Amino acid sequence: MSYQSPDILSANAKKILNDYIHNVENLKAKDRLKIPVQDMPAQDPIVRGHNLEEVAIGYTMEEARVEALRCLECVKQTCIDGCPVKIDIPGFIKHIAYGEFQNAVDVIKEASLLPSICGRVCPQETQCQENCKVGIALKDVDKSVAIGRLERFVADWEREQGNVKIPHVKPETGKKVAIIGSGPAGLVVAADVRREGHSVTIFEAFHKLGGVMRYGIPEFRLPNDIVDEEIDTLVKMGVEIKKNYVVGRTRKLNDLIEKDGFDAVFIGTGAGLPMFMGIEGENLVGVFSANEYLTRANLMRAFDKKNADTPIYPSKIVAVLGGGNVAMDAARMALRLGAEKVYVIYRRTEVEMPARKEEVAHAKEEGIEFNFLTNAKKILGNEKGKVNAMECLRYELGEPDSSGRRRPVVIEGSEFIIDVDTVIVAIGNGSNPLIKQTTPNLETNKWGNIIVDENQKSSMDRVFAGGDIVLGAATVILAMGEGRKAAAAINDMLAKEIAG
Amino acid sequence: MAKIVLKEKLSDTVYKMKLDAPSIAEERAAGQFIILQIDEDLGERIPLTIADADINEGTITIIFQVVGMTTDELSKLNEGDDIPVLVGPLGTPTHIKKHGTIVCVGGGIGVAPLHPIAEAFKAAGNDVKIIIGARNKDLIIMEEEMRKIADELIICTDDGSYGRKALVTEPLKELCERDPKPDMVIAIGPPIMMKFCAETTRPYEVYTEVSLNTIMVDGTGMCGGCRVNVGGEVKFVCVDGPEFDGHKVDFDNMMARLNSYKEIEQDKHTCYIDSMYEEKKL
Ligand SMILES: Cc1cc2nc3c(=O)[nH]c(=O)nc-3n(C[C@H](O)[C@H](O)[C@H](O)COP(=O)(O)OP(=O)(O)OC[C@H]3O[C@@H](n4cnc5c(N)ncnc54)[C@H](O)[C@@H]3O)c2cc1C
Ligand SMILES: Cc1cc2nc3c(=O)[nH]c(=O)nc-3n(C[C@H](O)[C@H](O)[C@H](O)COP(=O)(O)OP(=O)(O)OC[C@H]3O[C@@H](n4cnc5c(N)ncnc54)[C@H](O)[C@@H]3O)c2cc1C
Ligand code: SF4
Numbered sequence: 197m198s199y200q201s202p203d204i205l206s207a208n209a210k211k212i213l214n215d216y217i218h219n220v221e222n223l224k225a226k227d228r229l230k231i232p233v234q235d236m237p238a239q240d241p242i243v244r245g246h247n248l249e250e251v252a253i254g255y256t257m258e259e260a261r262v263e264a265l266r267c268l269e270c271v272k273q274t275c276i277d278g279c280p281v282k283i284d285i286p287g288f289i290k291h292i293a294y295g296e297f298q299n300a301v302d303v304i305k306e307a308s309l310l311p312s313i314c315g316r317v318c319p320q321e322t323q324c325q326e327n328c329k330v331g332i333a334l335k336d337v338d339k340s341v342a343i344g345r346l347e348r349f350v351a352d353w354e355r356e357q358g359n360v361k362i363p364h365v366k367p368e369t370g371k372k373v374a375i376i377g378s379g380p381a382g383l384v385v386a387a388d389v390r391r392e393g394h395s396v397t398i399f400e401a402f403h404k405l406g407g408v409m410r411y412g413i414p415e416f417r418l419p420n421d422i423v424d425e426e427i428d429t430l431v432k433m434g435v436e437i438k439k440n441y442v443v444g445r446t447r448k449l450n451d452l453i454e455k456d457g458f459d460a461v462f463i464g465t466g467a468g469l470p471m472f473m474g475i476e477g478e479n480l481v482g483v484f485s486a487n488e489y490l491t492r493a494n495l496m497r498a499f500d501k502k503n504a505d506t507p508i509y510p511s512k513i514v515a516v517l518g519g520g521n522v523a524m525d526a527a528r529m530a531l532r533l534g535a536e537k538v539y540v541i542y543r544r545t546e547v548e549m550p551a552r553k554e555e556v557a558h559a560k561e562e563g564i565e566f567n568f569l570t571n572a573k574k575i576l577g578n579e580k581g582k583v584n585a586m587e588c589l590r591y592e593l594g595e596p597d598s599s600g601r602r603r604p605v606v607i608e609g610s611e612f613i614i615d616v617d618t619v620i621v622a623i624g625n626g627s628n629p630l631i632k633q634t635t636p637n638l639e640t641n642k643w644g645n646i647i648v649d650e651n652q653k654s655s656m657d658r659v660f661a662g663g664d665i666v667l668g669a670a671t672v673i674l675a676m677g678e679g680r681k682a683a684a685a686i687n688d689m690l691a692k693e694i695a696g
Numbered sequence: 697m698a699k700i701v702l703k704e705k706l707s708d709t710v711y712k713m714k715l716d717a718p719s720i721a722e723e724r725a726a727g728q729f730i731i732l733q734i735d736e737d738l739g740e741r742i743p744l745t746i747a748d749a750d751i752n753e754g755t756i757t758i759i760f761q762v763v764g765m766t767t768d769e770l771s772k773l774n775e776g777d778d779i780p781v782l783v784g785p786l787g788t789p790t791h792i793k794k795h796g797t798i799v800c801v802g803g804g805i806g807v808a809p810l811h812p813i814a815e816a817f818k819a820a821g822n823d824v825k826i827i828i829g830a831r832n833k834d835l836i837i838m839e840e841e842m843r844k845i846a847d848e849l850i851i852c853t854d855d856g857s858y859g860r861k862a863l864v865t866e867p868l869k870e871l872c873e874r875d876p877k878p879d880m881v882i883a884i885g886p887p888i889m890m891k892f893c894a895e896t897t898r899p900y901e902v903y904t905e906v907s908l909n910t911i912m913v914d915g916t917g918m919c920g921g922c923r924v925n926v927g928g929e930v931k932f933v934c935v936d937g938p939e940f941d942g943h944k945v946d947f948d949n950m951m952a953r954l955n956s957y958k959e960i961e962q963d964k965h966t967c968y969i970d971s972m973y974e975e976k977k978l
């Protein structure tokens with residue numbers, strides 16, 4: 197993908213829409229397959245490397261309608277199978293093709309509560325778009341119908357109209373539900389449970405809400421305003437919010453039930469404990485977990501160097517270890533904070549990178565240098581204990597393992613040194629330990645993830661869990677999906693109790 | 697949000713504040729700390745030990761030394777003002793039990809976090825000896841409170857302006873040489889003091905606990921900013937600590953990490969003071 201300015205993309209779309217608009221009813225599959233995929237308009241890479249504004253600008257109305265025309269309205273809707281919350285994809289896309297944007301939003305909202313977020317951050321190419329017949333026919337997943345971009349478009353459209361509907365709340369039932377953590381899992385449970393008329397309190401450890409959507413994923417990929425608006429909706433629905441409240445410390449989980457009278461508790465505390473490589477030099481000054489780096493920049497607003505009290509390390513040359521979304525975000529944030537050179541060091545090849553494709557493409561456009569089949573061996577420091585270089589090793593792909601994937605193997609003697617002053621480790625997270633430490637009767641697996649049944653119920657009575665604390669580091673949409681399941685189970689349980 | 701219900705100046709740079717925080721007061725135990733911010737949007741998060749708490753009043757006490765921007769701004773707040781972000785109690789409580797003889801060493805501001813721990817050890821039936829040290833007489837805090845607890849209290853200053861002219865490690869060594877030697881030492885103060893306390897007790901094989909004051913962001917085990925090397929293992933001070941076996945802590949690395957932002961903070965602090973100065977001139 198090479199960068200094209202939003203103006204060019206928009207002009208192209210207008211032209212195509214004009215060509216087809218009078219004949220939508222009669223479009224054949226082969227005509228639709230000829231319509232080129234509409235690229236996501238984005239800020240100029242040179243400009244955006246120095247600001248925090250959203251990189252992907254979003255479709256224009258014409259771009260959205262042209263893209264919607266590419267959908268074949270398949271009989272066997274394999275795209276839906278790929279979506280964890282089973283959005284009626286061709287259903288909402290068809291409305292877009294006809295310019296019926298409100299209807300499109302309504303279809304999406306039957307299944308998903310956070311479309312403007314999922315449209316932005318879902319790894320579509322491994323979910324809905326992986327199975328799209330258009331992509332399959334054109335033998336290129338990048339040519340699938342851009343379902344996520346369309347989803348984002350209509351959700352944004354609704355917000356811009358300024359009439360996002362506040363969901364109807366049933367009469368108060370007198371039942372109380374506690375939600376621990378305000379990430380996507382917790383927010384979704386709050387909405388679904390509140391709708392049934394139960395009183396809902398969200399407890400959040402931080403001073404701001406949204407979980408990873410606030411402190412992890414940067415503004416340039418998911419603006420805070422969008423998260424704020426979702427939270428605003430919850431407040432309008434009557435959800436109570438207690439910030440700066442660490443369950444397990446400020447209050448034990450058992451006390452919420454036994455002393456405070458909550459009828460159900462949902463644990464959505466997300467991933468915790470960042471993992472490190474366990475290599476020499478990892479505690480040197482200038483080595484950070486991506487969590488710390490991004491939290492300082494996003495939540496503590498250290499990107500605003502003039503006004504924020506929280507400092508951020510002054511970096512010139514940064515190496516980011518890892519190949520997921522977290523690594524991409526850290527690398528691109530480092531660039532925006534003033535680094536002159538940013539390397540991404542990843543042990544496998546580009547194909548195996550778990551990051552969203554669009555983020556990788558954006559990172560490349562911004563000038564981030566990728567070193568595939570490479571890994572850190574040790575981090576070197578100066579006499580003051582500060583990072584000044586990193587020793588790396590090259591890898592090659594060996595024999596396929598049991599999963600059929602070719603495993604990277606070290607090339608002996610391939611050590612080389614790069615000069616860096618900052619190393620950001622983004623190789624994953626363990627589980628959040630706090631609740632487990634102080635709630636002995638809660639069962640977890642050997643990685644500390646909470647064990648739940650098919651209804652998201654934990655080993656404890658009245659206690660449910662979902663999202664990263666159950667799945668390990670996963671995705672927003674999976675967290676949301678688990679939240680919906682848990683909410684349904686909680687609503688069920690409470691309805692039975694009310695019925696007596 | 698927490699209201700400041702009492703403010704007291706203990707020395708030139710040390711302040712004591714009582715904050716209205718009933719739920720923290722109820723749950724806290726010796727050794728735990730809070731994190732606060734003096735501005736919800738742009739403030740930084742700083743950890744401070746809970747020096748005392750009163751469940752009936754619903755208050756906690758913090759004692760802090762002005763060392764940089766946030767502690768400076770905090771010191772300018774007054775009774776009746778609100779602290780917008782206060783979260784806690786954080787950290788694993790001190791493991792209190794009866795060991796026998798315990799030597800508690802507090803250096804400078806470290807006496808504040810030491811107080812609830814010494815008190816709890818005393819209440820558990822230990823013979824508690826306390827050593828307080830500071831650079832000079834003005835920097836000695838909480839002498840009276842400590843005297844109430846101590847079975848033996850030794851005060852020393854670097855310059856001899858009060859008590860013995862000595863570093864805390866001197867009386868600590870003497871106590872280790874007594875027969876029977878102490879069963880445990882707990883040292884809280886500047887990292888360099890804790891490091892040398894640990895070195896002092898090492899040859900006597902007296903278990904020495906230290907309370908680490910690393911840089912923190914979240915305080916819940918999410919960021920890893922507070923990590924230290926303890927016996928070759930990476931530990932997170934906010935969830936695994938703040939107390940660790942002083943003989944195993946890599947203090948040199950910890951001290952280097954504590955200075956990660958020194959240059960920026962100094963710049964900021966100077967800018968800040970400059971701007972205040974300019975404002976006053978206007
Ligand atoms: C940098 C980064 C980039 C990512 N990019 C993507 C992406 O592009 N697409 C995607 O789909 N996914 C992405 N993810 C993953 C995704 O964000 C997570 O899977 C998702 O947020 C998990 O949601 P959750 O609700 O389980 O928990 P979280 O979002 O982690 O929220 C948990 C919340 O609980 C709070 N909490 C924790 N413990 C307690 C306690 N004891 N008491 C009270 N509150 C507590 C936390 O402060 C936090 O606010 C990314 C993750 C990161 C870190
Ligand atoms: C668990 C814990 C308990 C603590 N309890 C107390 C307490 O009861 N009373 C008290 O006065 N202080 C305590 N501290 C230290 C206190 O958190 C710092 O003094 C404070 O964060 C400094 O913030 P600042 O903005 O004023 O200074 P900054 O401008 O951030 O820093 C000024 C200088 O102080 C040093 N510094 C930065 N962070 C720390 C730190 N965490 N510890 C020590 N030095 C630091 C740096 O070298 C820097 O150059 C505790 C720290 C921890 C981790
Ligand atoms: S929620 Fe995610 S997976 Fe489902 S349709 Fe939307 S973008 Fe695709």
Ligand code: SF4
Nearest residue numbers: 267268270275328329
């Ligand atoms: S698979 Fe693709 S083309 Fe078929 S209905 Fe789904 S989005 Fe449309």
Ligand code: FES
Nearest residue numbers: 915917919920934
């Ligand atoms: S302060 Fe973030 S993990 Fe300890």
